[in-house]
Amino acid sequence: MKISLDWIREFVTVDIPRQELLDRLTMIGLVADTVEERDGDAVLDLETYANRPDTLGHLGVAREIGAMLGLSLNEKNWPLAELPQATTEIAEVQILSESLCPRYCGLVVRDVPVGPSPDWLERRIEAMGLRPINNVVDVSNYVLFATAQPIHTFDFGKIGGGRIVVRKAKRGETLKDLDGRTLELTTDMLVIADESRPVALAGVIGGEASGITGATRDVFIESANFDPVGIRKTAKKLGLSTDASYRFERGADVGFAPQAALMAASLLTQMGGQASRGLIDVYPKPHQPKFVRLRLRRIAELLGVDVPESFVVEVLGRLGFRVEGTHKGVWRVEAPTFRVDVGLEADLIEEVARFYGYDRIPSEFSPVRSFDLSVNRKRERLGKIRQTLLGQGFDEVINWSFADPEKEAAAGSGLRPVDIQNPISSRASVLRTTLLPGLLENAAWNLNRGLEGVHVFELGDVFYWEGDKHREELHLGLLTTGLLPGAGWTSAPAETDFYVLKGAIEALMEALRFEPVAFEDRDHPHFEPGQALALLYKGLAVGCLGALRKSLAAASAGDRTVFAAEVDLTSLFEKTPRIFQYAPVPKFPGVSRDLSFLLDRGIAYQEVGQALAKLNPSLLEGFELRDRFSGPSIPAAKVSLTVRFRFRHPQRTLVAEEVDRVEQDIVGHLRSTLNIQLREGKIDNRT
Amino acid sequence: MADLKDRIEGLRKAFEAEALKVGDAKSLEELRTAFLGRKKGHVTLLFEDLKTVPAEDKREAGRQVNAFKTFVQDGLLALEGKVRSDGRPARAMDLTLPGRKKYVGAPHPLVLFQQEIENIFLGMGFAIEEGPEIETDYYNFEALNFPPHHPARDSWDTLYIKDDLLLRTHTSPVQIRVMEKKKPPIRIIIPGRVFRRETPDPTHLPMFMQVEGLVVDEGATFAHLKGTLEYFIRALFGEKIKVRFRPSFFPFTEPSAEVDIECIVCDGKDPSCRVCGGTGWKEILGSGMVNPQVLKNVNIDPEKYSGWAFGLGIDRTAMFAYGITEMRHFYENDLRFLRQFGAK
Incomplete structure (x- = not known):
């Protein structure tokens, strides 16, 4: 979110050096990725979080700065030039889908001289990285970036019957949007329609036909609140993301809709228009205040530090919360409508911690109260x-x-x-x-x-x-x-x-x-x-x-x-591996003998082992392959294997004759089972 | 004959006497010339003289002269062993030749770095847990307090297999799986592969490694989170490194904190530093107190227990630690890269 420091000063009088401001903003969680110099102004690219749509406007950021520096927000007047005619006499608003549109405010500004915006307004729009278009469009963008409340302006002359109907799209309806695309609407999408057809995709983008042009005389200002999930589904489905949908899908401030409409109307009347008297405000189920219990004890339990009571009350108050003590160290806190993120005590504790300063929370070692003794x-x-x-x-x-x-x-x-x-x-x-x-x-x-x-x-x-x-x-x-x-x-x-x-x-x-x-x-x-x-x-x-x-x-x-x-x-x-058991180191010397055999190439070495395992000769401790050979000195269909046999008796030293007998058994067995022939003389190595 | 024998005996003594005096290559060459010189060498002259020996003595005389020649040659060879061309005594064995090493394979740097991290936490009494890489939406998002259709999911851009099945975008679903089956106190770390639908660039890839940590206990505090993570960072980057905690947002923690360490590449002095961008700080960990809603989701009473958690990208931390500028090096598996991390 681009934040102009000059614009911020409309809402709160900050006079600390810029670097100090940036450093302190970082430590309450508002990090400026970049700072752009603009004619004496500085425009920050501020990282924002998906749960804090209130910081998607200058007012919300100013409120954070105010709480951080102990400053109150500036009061600002929004004077209005009004017609004698009541809005309800000119226009009519009807919400057919209350769950997707909890509130809809609007009024008409007549005889708006559509044209370039005054310099100060163009500067604001340019600071946001946008190109000024005309005063009406610029005013709606101004309100959006100032307050995070998206508003939309219609050419009232193009609204058939002067009727605004908030309803789901009908099967087969389409809308040509402000960028000239034809959107295929589905019946789960919320539209703003006049008496006959959709004129805008609610909370996402306006229609071309009802857009502001040089020929526009009367402007209808819409300042509504839409269901975040509905907006997100529609925007995703159509592959659209606009400044409006980005804010609505995170949650706009339902309490601020009338004020935003009046801000826009005030600006347009300052440019020569005249507002209809009174605001249409369709708000079938007014917002129920959210109360959260906050305990001083719980703050200490979660943060590991004692925060003074007075600090808690002061900071939450500056952030717009209504704090009312119920018992000693217990408060009933009402979250303002713009804080859609706050619903639990932990959310309030985070607010306290942010402004108390994470750096003032001590560092302690986390005690180990039990060990996981299972082996991974x-x-x-x-x-x-x-x-x-x-x-x-x-x-x-x-x-x-x-x-x-x-x-x-x-x-x-x-x-x-x-x-x-x-x-x-x-x-x-x-x-x-x-x-x-x-x-x-x-x-x-x-x-x-x-x-x-x-x-x-x-x-x-x-x-x-x-x-x-x-x-x-x-x-x-x-x-x-x-x-x-x-x-x-x-x-x-x-x-x-x-x-x-x-x-x-x-x-x-x-x-x-x-x-x-x-x-x-x-x-x-x-x-x-x-x-x-x-x-x-x-x-x-x-x-x-x-x-x-x-x-x-x-x-x-x-x-x-x-x-x-x-x-x-x-x-x-x-599977279970073999359980390891120690084998005693032999006390008596063994005998090893290398025997060379000739065998058919068709016989696998593994078969020799299997044959020996079947014979299971006594005294044979083990054997291993020492050499494998084939070549001109032996028949082509054969290979020669030299195998070292290790013999040992567990209780005494072997004598040559008993080894000879076992060796003969082995040779005989291999000959009879696999037709393996002894090749040459044997080597006797005492080990 | 006797005459020849005496001459040879005399020359033998002379050779032995001269040999003792040989100390460098020059004197060795002089001795060689004196005895084996083509024209006037003593041995050459002996062979000349053989021609005059009577036929019946020739055989024996020849044998003696040859034996003496061999004696001289051996003697010279032995002397060669004692002097080098620059005059230094020769070595019996050149022990400066390279040693014989068994080639040992190189562990992958990410595995190596992961083990370093694991060891620090094992030392603090943490156990290691793991979980599947294909996850359900419930474990990856919903149980972690990401409501369906919430924009918070945008930061965890997801590769889907089916509507409800996905490649886990973080190791956090394992927190839920462990809390479902174990009762507090829980003190674990969770390493593993994670996946995001990221367009590859030097610091983003669609697959990377993460380590997650979770403590759930009576009386677990933010102060514990700070103390433990500061200890961890100092164990990894040295005692002197500066650490800061700043507020952030993760749906599954409240309060949440991002942990930055001071930039060890430029110390915050280079405005165009590719690591910190001149801010002097490098973000390395996300952390926070476990959101009470997450504890409720796994039937742990948030009034009785509290918890804290953290997560860090192994790849990016390893890049920072080893000065690697391109994350994809980890997955190219160029052996010239990998082997730098093994025994060389």
Whole structure:
């Protein structure tokens, strides 16, 4: 809201230095974003709040300044040149929709010489950033910016039958507005009509046909009060926002409507017009005063400071409240009609606090009276996931929750995405169902800027429809492509591969103690056929990982193979992890033996483990893969695996013969179940 | 033969004696020339003399001369290890070579900053709560005292999914969800993603991160709000930073306060400061006493309990703290940007 300090002085005599005034205004909540110098005047661009329509005019701001500085508002006279003729003899006003128009005031000013405004008025209008139009239009703008009460002026000669009817629009009615647009009206919109047709869209904009022109002689001044919700719905529906609708939808001062009409009439009569006698004031259900109980004790309880009684009474009085003591330290406060925001005791306490000064309220530590002892498992787990993945060399990213519907479809999660009704752009018009497209964009961005590898993860929600219910799930996404970071002068750069990705997943599942996990060959639309695994915990598939389909990866990573994974943490976190128990550190030495096998390429390593688990040989503490090899020295259809077996007896030192027996069992079992042959000599390492 | 052997023995002693005197590259070169010089070097001369040795002794003589040559070469090499071209003794190992580091990924700066904020509040006995990003109109607006069709909603420009379903415009709906299920005292912070229908510019994006705080208890006061937030700001920006509270409006708090901190970029001295515009103050928090109507909406008796709440944008605060001028850097995920926030 533009506020001219010169104009303010019409209402209150301020004589403190400007900077001090601005600083003090800030501290009561009125912040000037900018100050514009204008011929000795200063025009502030004041931030205003949606609940304080009274500050959308100079009078309201002057009232705040008065309360702040302890000054009274100046009395101003609005003399009126009146005709002998009563308004009611010339015009008639009828409200058909009382809920949308609680009050309607009007009068006629005859023989107005329409023309340029006097200098002082043009200056006021220009200070508001508007162009002066003619004296009648300028007067209505003057009243609006002076008092925050919008008024409208009609060419009375164009009001059929001299009748003003406030009613809802009829089906099919239209209105050509002051800007020349033809508005299609609907039956929920309030209009001002004459005896036959709409002449204005109530509280929003006037009609062209009844507008003021050079030919206008008699002017009908409207100063009404309209229902905020009705105005807002109409303005939104038509995509209009005017100085009038902006004020009405926040709430105009129902008590001030007559005064505003008289101000406008006074100005027009000062320019040569003559006002009809008496105001038409249709006010079917007069405003019931709002009383709020205010307790001194409650002020101290909420603010944490004792404000003197006299200060409370003084400040509220200056702000226009009627304060009446009922008991010791208790008041009955009547809010003025312009304070549409005040309805609760807390609202009054805010007024007291604003003028007492937030800076005078002490700063105290907020006592802790109880602790929430519940553990936030989810955050604990997310912390472990982050820590693990950062340690595995993955960088963390945060991508948009919005997605491009085309890229979503290409990623092929198969889920029905959630559409946004009013998206910022058509390429961000759905919510993501998968984290993958975002990670691919990160790969593209960084590879295009010369990085040789991208290894990133994101923790974030995905969304989709399940029937008519929306689902929101927390996912983990991982992507790795290109050279791995961390190469230095001692080691050459290495290319990432699927096992980097799988290792990261295994590491984080171990860190979370979701063990043991299983992987199953399972095709997925993201991945190349036969190059994808499902991640399972307790039989439930909670994620997938693999080599991304070339067609999906090519646009982002060119020829590079992209490995990616996505884990549904919402489902995973519903499962119970393994309960951690310490295992005693072995007292006796173990034996480890490396055995090399030849096996068919068709056999998965996982099957070897499963066969061993089934055999469950005694003394076998564990085993791990040490080497995998294929090449000219072995048959083409085979691979060689070297596995290190660790043997141990809990109560004594092993002897070689018993290890030999177990080893033979293992070799025999693998041969009979999977046709796996022992390849070469064994190595015996005592550990 | 014996003659040759003696000569070699003499030269060996001479070499060892000279070697002891070698202290720099120059004297080392002189020694090399004396023994291995192409024309008059002692070793070269020995090879010349080999030609005159009788055939039956040649093999043994050759072996001895070669052995002596190797001895000289090794000796010179060992001396090279002791002197550098500028005369400084050489290092057994160059420990100034860069160390070998495991690459550790970089945490996202917003996550890092969020954790910094969380840790301050965890230390003050706050618990962390979260809630869904798709919300209903009731939780996002109505329960927070935004009546339907109220212009106050304009400041929280909303992305809608259905008439009643939207992307939350702030983390405040989680206040309602927590108050519905827990009884006071409540002492929580709520971090999370929020969404607004904003046209992107350097300081506005349609998605950003927020942290919200809520205390509901008997006797909670505005003074507590001030004290706690001042402590928080000083923990984040240093002991000396100036803080001011000024009146503002939020439908869900009454009284409401905006919290400004002094501009650490220009100290209020630069009228064209891109951070504070020369006002010397930077707005970082919205806050206030929980509106009694909000407490009533969740069946908490506002006569018995009072509350205070605050919210801050993690992105903009992080921008201020790290001197970042473009908010979108956080979501471009340029690794050259992100990795500045990790272990390098």
